[in-house]
Amino acid sequence: xxxxxxxxxxxxxxxxxxxxxxxxxxxxxxxxxxxxxxxxxxxxxxxxxxxxxxxxxxxxxxxxxxxxxxxxxxxxxxxxxxxxxxxxxxxxxxxxxxxxxxxxxxxxxxxxxxxxxxxxxxxxxxxxxxxxxxxxxxxxxxxxxxxxxxxxxxxxxxxxxxxxxxxxxxxxxxxxxxxxxxxxxxxxxxxxxxxxxxxxxxxxxxxxxxxxxxxxxxxxxxxxxxxxxxxxxxxxxxxxxxxxxxxxxxxxxxxxxxxxxxxxxxxxxxxxxxxxxxxxxxxxxxxxxxxxxxxxxxxxxxxxxxxxxxxxxxxxxxxxxxxxxx
Numbered sequence: 001x002x003x004x005x006x007x008x009x010x011x012x013x014x015x016x017x018x019x020x021x022x023x024x025x026x027x028x029x030x031x032x033x034x035x036x037x038x039x040x041x042x043x044x045x046x047x048x049x050x051x052x053x054x055x056x057x058x059x060x061x062x063x064x065x066x067x068x069x070x071x072x073x074x075x076x077x078x079x080x081x082x083x084x085x086x087x088x089x090x091x092x093x094x095x096x097x098x099x100x101x102x103x104x105x106x107x108x109x110x111x112x113x114x115x116x117x118x119x120x121x122x123x124x125x126x127x128x129x130x131x132x133x134x135x136x137x138x139x140x141x142x143x144x145x146x147x148x149x150x151x152x153x154x155x156x157x158x159x160x161x162x163x164x165x166x167x168x169x170x171x172x173x174x175x176x177x178x179x180x181x182x183x184x185x186x187x188x189x190x191x192x193x194x195x196x197x198x199x200x201x202x203x204x205x206x207x208x209x210x211x212x213x214x215x216x217x218x219x220x221x222x223x224x225x226x227x228x229x230x231x232x233x234x235x236x237x238x239x240x241x242x243x244x245x246x247x248x249x250x251x252x253x254x255x256x257x258x259x260x261x262x263x264x265x266x267x268x269x270x271x272x273x274x275x276x277x278x279x280x281x282x283x284x285x286x287x288x289x290x291x292x293x294x295x296x297x298x299x300x301x302x303x304x305x306x307x308x309x310x311x312x313x314x315x316x317x318x319x320x321x322x323x324x325x326x
Contacts, residue, residue: 004036004040007036007039007040007043008036010035010039011032011035011036011039012032014031014035015028015031015032015035016028016032019031030220030221031220033216033220034216034217034220037216037220037290038213038216041096041216042205042209045205045209046201046202046205048098048100048101049100049101049200049201049202049205050197050198050201051101051201053196053197053198053200053201054197057193057196057197075151075155077108077111078110078111078114078150078151078154078155079147079151081111081112081114081115081118081150081154082114082115082117082118082122082147082150082151082154083118083147084115084118084119085114085115085116085117085118085119085120085121085122085150086118086119086122086143086147095115095116095119095120096116096291096294096295096298098115098119099112099115099116100298102115103166103298108158109157109158109162109163109166110154110155110156110157110158110159111154111158112154113153113154113157113307114150114151114153114154114155115150115154116307117149117150117153117154117286117310117311117314118146118147118150120285120286121146121149121150121282121285121286122142122143122146122147122150130142130143133265134265134268134274138274138322138326141321141322141325142278142318142322145317145318145321146282146318149311149314149315149317149318152314153307153310153311153314156310157303157306157307157310160306162302162303162306165299165300165302165303166298166299166300166303167297167298167299167300214293216290235249235267235272235276235277235280236270236271236272238273242273242276243275243276243279243316243319243320243323244316246276246277246279246280246283246319247279247280247282247283247312247315247316247319248283248312249280249283250279250280250281250282250283250284251283251284251287251288251289251312252288252289253283253284253288264277264278264280264281267280273322273323273326274322274323274326275318275319275320275321275322275323275324275326276319276323278318278319278322279315279316279318279319282315282318282319283312283315286311286315287308287311287312287315292304292308295307
């Protein structure tokens with residue numbers, strides 16, 4: 001069941017009925033893409049930031065943070081974060097609200113990045129579409145590699161001690177005890193709590209949403225106007241640099257895996273090596289200009305650069321491995 005189907009229907013209505021644009025045209029696809037993703041990510045921002053505001057108030061986040069920070073879990077915290085990414089049906093941009101909630105709640109940065117990498121990389125599409133298209137062996141290897149890349153990426157970011165490059169406003173959150181102390185030791189009423197949760201969630205939403213509009217706008221232009229033949233031409237080359245080229249070609253695009261996997265299948269059927277096609281698809285769903293623009297609002301360029309390099313290297317390694325074994 002596609003929970004965002006009503007949004008797609010609304011986007012189709014606005015694009016093809018109200019504006020009377022032609023379906024599958026450059027301008028029509030661009031506007032349709034923009035309307036759908038701005039509304040979807042905006043709603044996700046509001047809902048997730050509101051839920052995280054409630055969570056920060058009631059849940060002992062300081063204790064969770066301290067437990068995870070002591071590194072007693074021998075990597076299981078990264079595995080849990082990566083598996084959480086698997087079961088959340090989000091694209092790269094849509095997973096950012098939950099990532100922001102984790103950071104704001106004080107969860108260690110490396111663990112949150114394991115989720116951010118895993119969420120678009122390994123998801124329901126790679127689990128139920130891959131077997132029919134590419135076989136069970138490819139499905140198992142790809143998903144295990146995706147989880148491993150997410151875990152190793154998170155661990156490396158933790159080892160580099162990059163917490164100082166997170167925007168400080170994301171780290172300011174108040175627990176139940178702190179709010180009651182600020183209120184003179186008196187518990188907040190239900191109405192006051194609802195107002196506080198809304199205000200707390202909307203503070204982050206308002207600061208990030210302009211970047212959502214800008215990022216999705218760039219992604220929509222690329223989605224609508226970049227010719228598919230140009231991409232196919234370079235992916236079909238059977239050379240060592242085909243995988244890096246596929247990764248760099250895929251990175252600027254923005255789409256979820258459901259829409260990209262059929263394209264990837266078509267490329268493979270046309271003779272593009274499996275690993276090269278996988279690198280192209282994986283780059284699209286894990287890094288994109290819209291995602292980087294939104295992330296730039298919540299972190300400094302040093303951390304963003306490390307995240308980008310780690311993710312792209314992981315994508316290339318997946319591509320090379322599949323070209324070697326296939």
